[in-house]
Amino acid sequence: xxxxxxxxxxxxxxxxxxxxxxxxxxxxxxxxxxxxxxxxxxxxxxxxxxxxxxxxxxxxxxxxxxxxxxxxxxxxxxxxxxxxxxxxxxxxxxxxxxxxxxxxxxxxxxxxxxxxxxxxxxxxxxxxxxxxxxxxxxxxxxxxxxxxxxxxxxxxxxxxxxxxxxxxxxxxxxxxxxxxxxxxxxxxxxxxxxxxxxxxxxxxxxxxxxxxxxxxxxxxxxxxxxxxxxxxxxxxxxxxxxxxxxxxxxxxxxxxxxxxxxxxxxxxxxxxxxxxxxxxxxxxxxxxxxxxxxxxxxxxxxxxxxxxxxxxxxxxxxxxxxxxxxxxxxxxxxxxxxxxxxxxxxxxxxxxxxxxxxxxxxxxxxxxxxxxxxxxxxxxxxxxxxxxxxxxxxxxxxxxxxxxxxxxxxxxxxxx
Amino acid sequence: xxxxxxxxxxxxxxxxxxxxxxxxxxxxxxxxxxxxxxxxxxxxxxxxxxxxxxxxxxxxxxxxxxxxxxxxxxxxxxxxxxxxxxxxxxxxxxxxxxxxxxxxxxxxxxxxxxxxxxxxxxxxxxxxxxxxxxxxxxxxxxxxxxxxxxxxxxxxxxxxxxxxxxxxxxxxxxxxxxxxxxxxxxxxxxxxxxxxxxxxxxxxxxxxxxxxxxxxxxxxxxxxxxxxxxxxxxxxxxxxxxxxxxxxxxxxxxxxxxxxxxxxxxxxxxxxxxxxxxxxxxxxxxxxxxxxxxxxxxxxxxxxxxxxxxxxxxxxxxxxxxxxxxxxxxxxxxxxxxxxxxxxxxxxxxxxxxxxxxxxxxxxxxxxxxxxxxxxxxxxxxxxxxxxxxxxxxxxxxxxxxxxxxxxxxxxxxxx
Numbered sequence: 001x002x003x004x005x006x007x008x009x010x011x012x013x014x015x016x017x018x019x020x021x022x023x024x025x026x027x028x029x030x031x032x033x034x035x036x037x038x039x040x041x042x043x044x045x046x047x048x049x050x051x052x053x054x055x056x057x058x059x060x061x062x063x064x065x066x067x068x069x070x071x072x073x074x075x076x077x078x079x080x081x082x083x084x085x086x087x088x089x090x091x092x093x094x095x096x097x098x099x100x101x102x103x104x105x106x107x108x109x110x111x112x113x114x115x116x117x118x119x120x121x122x123x124x125x126x127x128x129x130x131x132x133x134x135x136x137x138x139x140x141x142x143x144x145x146x147x148x149x150x151x152x153x154x155x156x157x158x159x160x161x162x163x164x165x166x167x168x169x170x171x172x173x174x175x176x177x178x179x180x181x182x183x184x185x186x187x188x189x190x191x192x193x194x195x196x197x198x199x200x201x202x203x204x205x206x207x208x209x210x211x212x213x214x215x216x217x218x219x220x221x222x223x224x225x226x227x228x229x230x231x232x233x234x235x236x237x238x239x240x241x242x243x244x245x246x247x248x249x250x251x252x253x254x255x256x257x258x259x260x261x262x263x264x265x266x267x268x269x270x271x272x273x274x275x276x277x278x279x280x281x282x283x284x285x286x287x288x289x290x291x292x293x294x295x296x297x298x299x300x301x302x303x304x305x306x307x308x309x310x311x312x313x314x315x316x317x318x319x320x321x322x323x324x325x326x327x328x329x330x331x332x333x334x335x336x337x338x339x340x341x342x343x344x345x346x347x348x349x350x351x352x353x354x355x356x357x358x359x360x361x362x363x364x365x366x367x368x369x370x371x372x373x374x375x376x377x378x379x380x381x382x383x384x385x386x387x388x389x390x391x392x393x394x395x396x397x398x399x400x401x402x403x404x405x406x407x408x409x410x411x412x413x414x415x416x
Numbered sequence: 417x418x419x420x421x422x423x424x425x426x427x428x429x430x431x432x433x434x435x436x437x438x439x440x441x442x443x444x445x446x447x448x449x450x451x452x453x454x455x456x457x458x459x460x461x462x463x464x465x466x467x468x469x470x471x472x473x474x475x476x477x478x479x480x481x482x483x484x485x486x487x488x489x490x491x492x493x494x495x496x497x498x499x500x501x502x503x504x505x506x507x508x509x510x511x512x513x514x515x516x517x518x519x520x521x522x523x524x525x526x527x528x529x530x531x532x533x534x535x536x537x538x539x540x541x542x543x544x545x546x547x548x549x550x551x552x553x554x555x556x557x558x559x560x561x562x563x564x565x566x567x568x569x570x571x572x573x574x575x576x577x578x579x580x581x582x583x584x585x586x587x588x589x590x591x592x593x594x595x596x597x598x599x600x601x602x603x604x605x606x607x608x609x610x611x612x613x614x615x616x617x618x619x620x621x622x623x624x625x626x627x628x629x630x631x632x633x634x635x636x637x638x639x640x641x642x643x644x645x646x647x648x649x650x651x652x653x654x655x656x657x658x659x660x661x662x663x664x665x666x667x668x669x670x671x672x673x674x675x676x677x678x679x680x681x682x683x684x685x686x687x688x689x690x691x692x693x694x695x696x697x698x699x700x701x702x703x704x705x706x707x708x709x710x711x712x713x714x715x716x717x718x719x720x721x722x723x724x725x726x727x728x729x730x731x732x733x734x735x736x737x738x739x740x741x742x743x744x745x746x747x748x749x750x751x752x753x754x755x756x757x758x759x760x761x762x763x764x765x766x767x768x769x770x771x772x773x774x775x776x777x778x779x780x781x782x783x784x785x786x787x788x789x790x791x792x793x794x795x796x797x798x799x800x801x802x803x804x805x806x807x808x809x810x811x812x813x814x815x816x817x818x819x820x821x822x823x824x825x826x827x828x829x830x831x832x
Contacts, residue, residue: 012439013442013451013453014442014443014446014452015438015439015440015446015625016439016625016626017626018439022457023432023435024431026429026431030430035430037464038456038458038464039456040456040457041438041454041455041456041457045453048454207432208432210432268712270691272698273695274694274699274703274707275691275692275693275698275712276691276695276698277691278690278695278714279689279690279692279695282690282691282714283800285765285766285767288714288715291714292715292717292718293714293715293718293721293722294690294712294714295712295722296684296691296694296709296710296712297709298704298707298708298709299704302708302709305751306711306722335721335722336718351701387695
């Protein structure tokens with residue numbers, strides 16, 4: 001089954017938009033066992049659209065066209081597809097009814113511009129759009145299923161999930177699973193699989209998607225559900241404590257769920273991360289159950305005033321020191337009443353380093369009341385990556401403690 | 417001058433990577449007056465690479481190939497390009513010298529895998545890579561300049577900027593400028609230009625790139641530097657107070673610069689944004705000059721404890737109220753000593769709304785000591801967008817006050 005994408009829109013050619021639609025579509029197809037071999041992107045250009053619709057449909061079984069379904073003159077997909085397939089354009093009753101309902105919900109009149117969105121190649125099959133005005137449609141061209149989809153990501157996502165993938169799932173025997181991992185890179189995981197799962201079944205596809213900070217590990221197979229489950233369990237066991245969650249998920253989500261289960265709270269005393277930890281936790285709906293307060297103490301004076309850090313400690317050891325992060329975390333936990341806490345103080349750069357404490361140095365204190373741990377690390381990366389990484393690592397350290405993992409995480413070794 | 421991109425890599429086809437390289441390359445070319453008309457993306461596949469190198473080079477004057485220059489067997493660009501151009505592959509002395517120097521800097525031996533990166537089509541011109549191991553190269557094929565570039569974004573950026581764009585800048589008469597705007601959409605700006613600059617010169621290209629929260633407005637023209645400057649000045653004047661900065665820049669950057677100029681500080685008392693404002697300000701290097709402390713008071717109890725909000729005020733008016741945000745901001749400014757402050761309290765959703773205060777309701781207090789303003793707004797958007805938008809708007813409100821803009825921003829009207 002050969003599959004291609006044709007993406008259209010001047011904003012894609014000018015670089016004014018980064019195309020994430022095609023990546024999302026490809027991932028969805030991957031999960032049901034289909035892969036994409038060609039993507040072509042052209043502007044709102046009649047000749048280019050015609051030429052590529054023609055050639056890609058001759059060489060593939062499935063062609064998904066994305067974009068160009070809107071109400072403006074630039075939106076050429078229906079017109080050019082009809083022309084290439086030698087079909088007349090006519091008003092499609094289902095599309096018209098969709099537009100009328102769409103306008104009615106918004107309390108607006110159906111405009112001639114919108115009505116253009118009902119003018120489709122004769123005999124096409126409508127692909128419903130559950131959110132926007134532009135329906136998709138499908139025709140057969142040179143033996144290829146040509147399907148058109150809207151450029152708006154949220155509309156595309158719903159259309160793919162509910163109205164396109166189900167028509168493609170000829171093969172129900174595909175098994176697909178994901179594990180979200182922290183602290184392991186792709187090559188390290190490949191080495192671990194090589195070393196510890198030497199009889200890796202050839203029918204099991206192992207894939208990776210580098211998110212930051214999580215690495216998504218993907219397992220896909222066909223027609224062997226038992227072997228799939230067995231392999232997944234072994235892989236999960238092998239990656240062990242590095243697996244943050246199965247399926248889709250994030251570090252903050254996992255942490256909020258773990259804390260909520262226990263009815264416990266967390267707080268953060270942040271210097272170099274400047275509020276990022278608090279911001280990430282509160283991005284999770286329902287985080288108020290586990291988070292009441294965060295302290296962004298960027299200056300030394302505020303470390304004293306807000307957290308009760310001793311001025312003498314600061315003077316003696318400096319802000320980036322074990323003593324100071326310990327006083328910070330104790331102050332934050334005392335003031336907020338949270339059972340869990342993290343404090344960080346470091347040099348995010350690009351300036352502010354010294355021989356003794358170069359840019360990238362961080363002291364971190366984390367853990368549960370009366371069981372705090374501390375560590376000095378050095379993260380050699382730019383300011384933005386440093387702040388993201390310190391934040392992710394802090395959340396992961398608490399996750400590990402919540403799970404009762406005693407050993408020091410292997411990734412500390414990378415940041416000495 | 418017809419330009420095309422050929423992007424290669426299995427990770428682009430599987431959707432494991434979102435391609436941002438081509439957007440960045442297109443933007444760079446746009447700035448020097450070139451536009452791209454076709455982008456083709458294929459996996460690490462000999463037949464597909466050969467077919468598209470052949471066809472795209474026949475139809476274009478410039479073809480930039482991105483990816484496939486690495487040391488592994490998957491990296492096929494040099495081999496297939498040589499084959500398509502009917503050239504032998506041979507070790508290139510400049511590429512070899514580059515690899516030797518690269519390995520020496522890292523204190524590692526030159527491996528056979530790396531040496532593959534010096535095996536290039538005979539007679540090609542080397543395009544230096546200032547950072548990574550893979551040099552680019554250029555050959556002429558069917559009258560088309562075919563240039564190969566590395567897939568690593570940071571390496572690509574340097575190579576484009578320093579070693580490819582200068583060879584393309586045949587036309588030095590291109591003028592290009594950008595304005596970063598907040599609070600105006602693309603269609604609104606087009607309407608303003610239509611209404612207030614009726615004699616818009618046809619030779620001036622107006623473009624847009626929707627960032628969130630800023631909209632980038634781009635002006636490009638050719639051979640008329642005076643008209644360009646005149647049009648830019650009029651456009652800047654028309655967009656007026658909505659222009660956050662010229663060129664590249666962000667709201668936090670602009671705010672840090674404005675505060676630093678005056679030697680003043682800002683603080684944040686954040687409930688529903690959960691630390692995001694503090695995090696954005698501290699993403700700016702040097703922000704310690706203008707920011708000492710932020711207060712993330714997510715629970716009611718901590719609004720009292722950390723900021724001195726009166727429990728009676730909370731009981732009488734609720735956390736999302738004018739009285740509470742005023743007490744919050746006054747508390748934060750009193751405790752931090754900052755001259756400027758923002759407090760926000762709202763319902764980010766998806767739950768927690770009531771008839772009286774539905775999801776999306778926000779009270780905000782902002783301004784300078786003894787000159788605080790307050791406002792209730794409603795932002796109908798999902799939790800993540802709500803938090804981003806409240807944060808951006810807060811920073812913009814302070815920016816406006818710092819500039820002495822008295823009038824209420826027009827975008828308030830959108831959020832009633």
